[in-house]
Amino acid sequence: MTRTIDLTLKVWRQKTADARGGFETLHATNISTDMSFLEMLDVVNDQLTLDGKEPIAFDSDCREGICGQCGAVVNGHPHGHQKGTTLCQLHMRHFNNGDTIVIEPFRARAFKLVRDLVIDRGALDGIIQAGGYISVNAGGAPDANTIPVSQEKADLAMDAAACIGCGACVAACPNASAMLFVSAKVSHLALLPQGKPEAARRALAMVRRMDELCFGNCSNERECEAECPKEISIVNIARLNREFIKAGFFSAVR
Amino acid sequence: MQLDAHIPAGPLAEKWDRHRFELKLVSPANKRKFTILVVGTGLAGGSAAASLAELGYNVKNFCIQDSPRRAHSIAAQGGINAAKNYPNDGDSIWRLFYDTIKGGDFRAREANVYRLAQVSNNIIDQCVAQGVPFAREYGGLLANRSFGGAQVSRTFYARGQTGQQLLLGAYGALSRQIAAGRVEMFTRREMLDLIVVDGQARGILVRNLITGEMERYAGDAVVLASGGYGNVFFLSTNAMNSNVTAAYRAYKRGALFANPCFTQIHPTCIPVHGTYQSKLTLMSESLRNDGRVWVPKKPGDKRPPNEIPESERDYFLERKYPSFGNLVPRDVASRATKEQCDMGKGVGETGRAVYLDFADAIRRDGRDVIEKKYGNLFEMYEKITAENPYETPMRIYPAIHYTMGGLWVDYNLMSTIAGLFVLGEANFSDHGANRLGASALMQGLADGYFIIPYTIGGYLADSSRQAVSTDHPAFAEAEKRVGEQVDKLLKIDGHRSVDDFHRHLGLIMWDYCGMSRNDEGLQKARGMVRELRAEFWENVRVPGRGEEFNQSLERAGRVADFLEFAELMIVDALTRRESCGGHFNEAFQTEEHEALRDDEHFAHVAAWEYTGDQSEPQRHIEPLVFENVHLAQRSYK
Numbered sequence A: 001m002t003r004t005i006d007l008t009l010k011v012w013r014q015k016t017a018d019a020r021g022g023f024e025t026l027h028a029t030n031i032s033t034d035m036s037f038l039e040m041l042d043v044v045n046d047q048l049t050l051d052g053k054e055p056i057a058f059d060s061d062c063r064e065g066i067c068g069q070c071g072a073v074v075n076g077h078p079h080g081h082q083k084g085t086t087l088c089q090l091h092m093r094h095f096n097n098g099d100t101i102v103i104e105p106f107r108a109r110a111f112k113l114v115r116d117l118v119i120d121r122g123a124l125d126g127i128i129q130a131g132g133y134i135s136v137n138a139g140g141a142p143d144a145n146t147i148p149v150s151q152e153k154a155d156l157a158m159d160a161a162a163c164i165g166c167g168a169c170v171a172a173c174p175n176a177s178a179m180l181f182v183s184a185k186v187s188h189l190a191l192l193p194q195g196k197p198e199a200a201r202r203a204l205a206m207v208r209r210m211d212e213l214c215f216g217n218c219s220n221e222r223e224c225e226a227e228c229p230k231e232i233s234i235v236n237i238a239r240l241n242r243e244f245i246k247a248g249f250f251s252a253v254r
Numbered sequence B: 001m002q003l004d005a006h007i008p009a010g011p012l013a014e015k016w017d018r019h020r021f022e023l024k025l026v027s028p029a030n031k032r033k034f035t036i037l038v039v040g041t042g043l044a045g046g047s048a049a050a051s052l053a054e055l056g057y058n059v060k061n062f063c064i065q066d067s068p069r070r071a072h073s074i075a076a077q078g079g080i081n082a083a084k085n086y087p088n089d090g091d092s093i094w095r096l097f098y099d100t101i102k103g104g105d106f107r108a109r110e111a112n113v114y115r116l117a118q119v120s121n122n123i124i125d126q127c128v129a130q131g132v133p134f135a136r137e138y139g140g141l142l143a144n145r146s147f148g149g150a151q152v153s154r155t156f157y158a159r160g161q162t163g164q165q166l167l168l169g170a171y172g173a174l175s176r177q178i179a180a181g182r183v184e185m186f187t188r189r190e191m192l193d194l195i196v197v198d199g200q201a202r203g204i205l206v207r208n209l210i211t212g213e214m215e216r217y218a219g220d221a222v223v224l225a226s227g228g229y230g231n232v233f234f235l236s237t238n239a240m241n242s243n244v245t246a247a248y249r250a251y252k253r254g255a256l257f258a259n260p261c262f263t264q265i266h267p268t269c270i271p272v273h274g275t276y277q278s279k280l281t282l283m284s285e286s287l288r289n290d291g292r293v294w295v296p297k298k299p300g301d302k303r304p305p306n307e308i309p310e311s312e313r314d315y316f317l318e319r320k321y322p323s324f325g326n327l328v329p330r331d332v333a334s335r336a337t338k339e340q341c342d343m344g345k346g347v348g349e350t351g352r353a354v355y356l357d358f359a360d361a362i363r364r365d366g367r368d369v370i371e372k373k374y375g376n377l378f379e380m381y382e383k384i385t386a387e388n389p390y391e392t393p394m395r396i397y398p399a400i401h402y403t404m405g406g407l408w409v410d411y412n413l414m415s416t417i418a419g420l421f422v423l424g425e426a427n428f429s430d431h432g433a434n435r436l437g438a439s440a441l442m443q444g445l446a447d448g449y450f451i452i453p454y455t456i457g458g459y460l461a462d463s464s465r466q467a468v469s470t471d472h473p474a475f476a477e478a479e480k481r482v483g484e485q486v487d488k489l490l491k492i493d494g495h496r497s498v499d500d501f502h503r504h505l506g507l508i509m510w511d512y513c514g515m516s517r518n519d520e521g522l523q524k525a526r527g528m529v530r531e532l533r534a535e536f537w538e539n540v541r542v543p544g545r546g547e548e549f550n551q552s553l554e555r556a557g558r559v560a561d562f563l564e565f566a567e568l569m570i571v572d573a574l575t576r577r578e579s580c581g582g583h584f585n586e587a588f589q590t591e592e593h594e595a596l597r598d599d600e601h602f603a604h605v606a607a608w609e610y611t612g613d614q615s616e617p618q619r620h621i622e623p624l625v626f627e628n629v630h631l632a633q634r635s636y637k
């Protein structure tokens, strides 16, 4: 059933990376419970604009949980409290009339703030550039059915490949580590025969780059898994560790 | 202007091979002397940037999002076609070619479509080699499913996230080239103008979205892969940042815009439910493999779906089109759905919806099987509607989804501006008046991995250019022009927000230039769009400054272009005196309300030339010559 609710928002406002930031209290009234969280912010922004104020800067693109562009910490949870849900998929029916909602950007040493809730997650691209791919040029690939892949392996690879690169795991981690993100890519590729030849080198290179880019270390806090909107499993980190040990061995003998 | 598509001579099946041989080559040592600017990192732009860099060119790549991985292609759900014929069910390159030409209602170029079908198989090979986790059969070989407009199973998929996985493959290839220093990546940049010197595309002007500064980039060629313009309707299945700006500004610099009125309405989307709504969510066409579309037989029947007995349901697609059933092409399914709702048989609160029911499939295959195929789509549906589609049928309604129109390109994918190449959804070339499902991903990757690497070499080797640096006066002029527009937008300080105008424009377009069109409505819409545009420039409010991160300003620029472009769509719709594919003019229909083409007068591409803000655009035509298929009234009965 559609209802309308009134909310108090405490939103992080910060003009630039170097400016001072702080919470601003805003009111969102007459919010339909069929709205998504971002549509609620759209309504607030329209009002701010008409009132001659500056709207809240926040990122989004697909608005259906696949691009990884949206994200903010809502009442302490990256992407809000609903499990397996991105911020754009969170709907207002999960809030009550009179609630106060605290909205902050994802915070981590490796992420620079751009404005309000918008951050720069370029460091995640940097990690992928270190080796999150299979090194094949266009052209010359063998017929796609040359190497069979068991359904089970393909499914596990797909589970890991579902990561949307949103960075919520980093924001959730007390060490601001990107280990879940890295492990998802390493697992996805290591599980497939096509990715095997580079698996060890890939793991090593990506973890090294993660360190260089100021992400923290993983100390098994498991917050990442709990907050990941795509429910990427922490089992991937164990897989990563296996590849990593192999890689360490290789680089020691070389 | 005489439009020459530069289609190679010779039999259809040999054209591409022959052309590849005839194209001049750039020697490996010389490639690094050329700089290519690629706008867009979707399937088309990402694959092009990576492949061109692999060949040794210097590439600069631009996108709006904060990472190349987030381009709108990431959202594609259902799958990608190829003529592999792995299921042994009668598919072939020829059949994929034929289905695509027919699906497009005979308004696409034969040679381009044939080439697309030819390279489709290489795409699947390439993606598997990159580690795309396509669905597999128990034996470990690749699985296929069916999509609309085909009677064979030729669609490869990765659950309901095929676009995501394909794009991550291209993004991986791109990342590898960035690491190798051959691609320089510029994220959060928006191209706002094209720089043309001596009739050749030589650079772009972009706004750095973080600082607001204008930046100039010069190169030897420009590749535009900036996606489709579905957001002219405001509500669409496209991502929020999808826009027409890059393509439209190239049009204003002299590139012809082809068939702008060919827009695709997708039959199965979650219906509109409120005025605050920001976008519509697609429920993939793949669902029609197992879902059955129906409405109650009796108009106004308000009983819940499970209380309506079989005998009182009308599975109208199966009834009207027995041989294709629920898998008729999108334009046909969408119009049939609208027709049912117009007769008062629509369901749900608004009456603008029909059921997509999985009960039979679940009974037949079990919930597990259905969950494995469509789990993420069902979950998406439930998150938005709070209803469980395993138990109660989905409610769906058509929505704007894809744009077949785009910048005109020749066989080499070059526009009417020398050195400006256009790939992916941004060009017009392969889908005629209606795109078949799972063919956009195919086209984007074909363009980027397998076509542009050849044709751009031919252009660079075959033409000469003077040195152009960013100090060239053409850059200064563009910067002045764009800067003035930004200042003007910020100064208006009116009473309506950018989104408010955009929403208003969307309603006009949906009502009069949407699924069904007529002359009177189109004329009326033209006036309304003009009025709205005039009001926009007097009454829009864009807060903030130009030299900062300013999302209202970004959107204002895009909406300003949509407000002009919408009129071009309307003019195109008015001048095409027939119905075909996604363009349905009520005056031209068969007795059974199907689109009625006029092959004698309209078997051509309409390509529009910009002649100035105050003058009418000029219509040029490229006749379509069909030597290999017989033009027939489409039938899916």
Ligand SMILES: Cc1cc2nc3c(=O)[nH]c(=O)nc-3n(C[C@H](O)[C@H](O)[C@H](O)COP(=O)(O)OP(=O)(O)OC[C@H]3O[C@@H](n4cnc5c(N)ncnc54)[C@H](O)[C@@H]3O)c2cc1C
Pocket (backbone or CB within 6 Å): B039, B040, B041, B042, B043, B044, B045, B062, B063, B064, B065, B070, B071, B072, B073, B074, B075, B076, B077, B078, B079, B080, B162, B163, B189, B190, B191, B192, B225, B226, B227, B228, B237, B238, B239, B242, B243, B245, B246, B282, B284, B401, B402, B423, B424, B425, B426, B437, B438, B439, B440, B441, B442, B444
């Ligand atoms: C929900 C949904 C599901 C779909 N499912 C399928 C499917 O199952 N199968 C299928 O074949 N097709 C599907 N499609 C269609 C298909 O996804 C698109 O047509 C295709 O991905 C377009 O790719 P592209 O590379 O041309 O453009 P896009 O992916 O849209 O990329 C555009 C790029 O250009 C950049 N850009 C745009 N403007 C500018 C500018 N001014 N300056 C700088 N950069 C700019 C953007 O940042 C982006 O990087 C689907 C579409 C939607 C909406």
Ligand code: SF4
Pocket (backbone or CB within 6 Å): A162, A163, A164, A165, A166, A167, A168, A169, A170, A180, A181, A184, A227, A228, A229, A230, A231, A232
């Ligand atoms: S692992 Fe999960 S939380 Fe981390 S980036 Fe990927 S999808 Fe986001």
Ligand code: FES
Pocket (backbone or CB within 6 Å): A059, A060, A061, A062, A063, A064, A065, A066, A067, A068, A069, A070, A071, A086, A087, A088, A089
């Ligand atoms: S906006 Fe794309 S995941 Fe939320």
